[in-house]
Amino acid sequence: MIRKIKSYLIFTPVFYRWLMFLMVPAGTIGLQWLIEPIDLFMTGYINVMIWVMVEIISDNWVFGGMAVAGGKQWEYVKTSKRGMPIVENALGVNMARQFLEGMIIFIAGWAFFSLRNGRGFSDVGELIIYVDMLLMAYFVIVAALSITRFFDSVLINTGTASLASILLVGGFALVAAWKYVMLVLLVILAAAVSVMGVKLIMWRVRESYYDRADKKEY
Amino acid sequence: MEMQSAIIATNIKKKYKGFTLDIPQCRIPKGFATALIGENGAGKSTFLNILAGIRLDFKGDIRYFDEQEPDVEKVKERLGYTGPGCYFLPNWNITQVKEISGLLFDTFDAKRYEQLCGELGIGDGDGLKKVSGLSDGNRMKLTLAAVLSRETECLLMDEPASPLDPLMRDKLCEIIRDYLAAGQGEHTVFFSTHNISDMENVTDYCMIMENGSIVEEGFVEDLKEKYVLVKGERKDAEAAKKVLYSFSGNSYGFEGICLAENLDKLAGMDISVERPSLSQISVAVMKANTKLYFG
Numbered sequence: 210m211i212r213k214i215k216s217y218l219i220f221t222p223v224f225y226r227w228l229m230f231l232m233v234p235a236g237t238i239g240l241q242w243l244i245e246p247i248d249l250f251m252t253g254y255i256n257v258m259i260w261v262m263v264e265i266i267s268d269n270w271v272f273g274g275m276a277v278a279g280g281k282q283w284e285y286v287k288t289s290k291r292g293m294p295i296v297e298n299a300l301g302v303n304m305a306r307q308f309l310e311g312m313i314i315f316i317a318g319w320a321f322f323s324l325r326n327g328r329g330f331s332d333v334g335e336l337i338i339y340v341d342m343l344l345m346a347y348f349v350i351v352a353a354l355s356i357t358r359f360f361d362s363v364l365i366n367t368g369t370a371s372l373a374s375i376l377l378v379g380g381f382a383l384v385a386a387w388k389y390v391m392l393v394l395l396v397i398l399a400a401a402v403s404v405m406g407v408k409l410i411m412w413r414v415r416e417s418y419y420d421r422a423d424k425k426e427y
Numbered sequence: 428m429e430m431q432s433a434i435i436a437t438n439i440k441k442k443y444k445g446f447t448l449d450i451p452q453c454r455i456p457k458g459f460a461t462a463l464i465g466e467n468g469a470g471k472s473t474f475l476n477i478l479a480g481i482r483l484d485f486k487g488d489i490r491y492f493d494e495q496e497p498d499v500e501k502v503k504e505r506l507g508y509t510g511p512g513c514y515f516l517p518n519w520n521i522t523q524v525k526e527i528s529g530l531l532f533d534t535f536d537a538k539r540y541e542q543l544c545g546e547l548g549i550g551d552g553d554g555l556k557k558v559s560g561l562s563d564g565n566r567m568k569l570t571l572a573a574v575l576s577r578e579t580e581c582l583l584m585d586e587p588a589s590p591l592d593p594l595m596r597d598k599l600c601e602i603i604r605d606y607l608a609a610g611q612g613e614h615t616v617f618f619s620t621h622n623i624s625d626m627e628n629v630t631d632y633c634m635i636m637e638n639g640s641i642v643e644e645g646f647v648e649d650l651k652e653k654y655v656l657v658k659g660e661r662k663d664a665e666a667a668k669k670v671l672y673s674f675s676g677n678s679y680g681f682e683g684i685c686l687a688e689n690l691d692k693l694a695g696m697d698i699s700v701e702r703p704s705l706s707q708i709s710v711a712v713m714k715a716n717t718k719l720y721f722g
């Protein structure tokens with residue numbers, strides 16, 4: 210496990226880690242302090258918008274372009290027998306970090322709202338919706354990054370983040386309507402996207418050992 | 428005594444559109460510095476990538492280290508590959524390169540890396556300087572520092588001299604010499620280069636590649652006996668042209684590379700014969716095999 214975390218730490222600059230683990234949760238709480246959300250649904254919405262935008266855009270800084278055709282930037286990693294497992298570990302730990310990050314943001318949001326308003330979730334249904342929002346945002350982030358990593362452009366990341374935010378608004382309407390069904394569905398989707406997200410990018414990185422156009426001809 | 432080989436590549440074939448790398452056999456002599464020379468697009472980088480195990484779509488068989496090991500994954504720890512271009516992730520900094528090298532390779536020595544970064548003047552002591560912020564020359568130095576900080580037995584270097592200034596090229600030659608000396612016959616260096624003159628004093632063995640094939644190879648001293656540089660007067664130019672391997676003339680006379688065994692065909696001409704440089708031999712061999720038109 211230590212080796213996996215080390216792999217992740219090597220791929221991520223210190224400032225990125227500060228941003229994700231400190232500044233983003235602080236930012237969401239700051240925004241809640243300014244906006245004063247009327248309920249936990251609105252709190253969750255603020256959390257998701259900031260989290261999704263920051264996650265997708267900042268990923269370009271760390272893993273941006275890692276699945277670009279040719280994959281020339283992996284030469285050094287490929288000269289080691291441990292290269293591919295290290296990349297895979299870094300991607301896996303980053304995904305775990307993303308989920309942990311979401312949990313921190315959502316728990317901090319709930320705690321701040323509760324402290325400020327003297328009330329938390331009114332019933333289990335509200336809690337489920339709150340969890341659904343977390344799972345949906347996680348699913349959208351991981352799915353979006355599985356696309357943006359095929360390009361090395363911060364503009365594409367920004368555009369995808371904006372589109373993801375709009376899609377999430379529609380998604381939250383579904384969550385509000387079918388919270389229990391969505392909970393089951395989102396748990397499955399979140400697990401599936403976690404596995405597929407790593408596998409897809411690793412497939413592409415491993416493809417860089419081959420010239421796709423001439424693959425059949427050699 | 429039979430020459431020992433660090434790497435033996437047999438029947439290597441790799442097709443691109445309009446280009447085929449086709450090497451029936453290549454033996455990289457163990458304990459020596461071998462230069463791979465050829466024009467752009469001759470297949471040098473492709474061949475080095477195949478040997479380093481970072482390109483896997485080829486046909487053929489490669490045996491590493493005394494013909495014992497056919498699996499490149501098992502020898503990657505013993506191979507050091509340096510490449511041009513995007514070798515490291517651009518957002519890594521000098522310190523991150525050290526950290527990831529420690530994870531990637533068992534024998535990576537962080538102190539040696541720091542020492543080499545200092546000696547080569549990489550990043551001016553700023554470990555947070557990003558790879559993308561380094562000049563091409565400094566990026567190559569960083570590549571060398573990372574690879575030379577490990578205990579390897581064979582260095583595979585793709586154009587290591589190209590981005591370096593003359594002073595640093597001299598330092599590179601010194602580094603290669605020291606590496607070979609430290610190995611006491613067990614270390615091997617195989618590098619591609621266009622800077623033949625600068626790298627000649629460190630080159631023991633030479634392979635000249637054209638259109639995906641090795642068209643000439645041998646120890647530099649042997650090649651310098653196999654070929655001679657002929658200089659003559661203008662009046663003999665036309666007759667000499669038929670015998671010379673390469674030819675260049677002007678209003679005063681001509682000069683060209685000739686196979687030593689063909690020297691007697693120039694008998695009777697007013698010529699002088701000199702020992703050619705590796706650069707002159709290489710250019711002559713490349714000219715004789717290139718698809719480019721030289722008139």
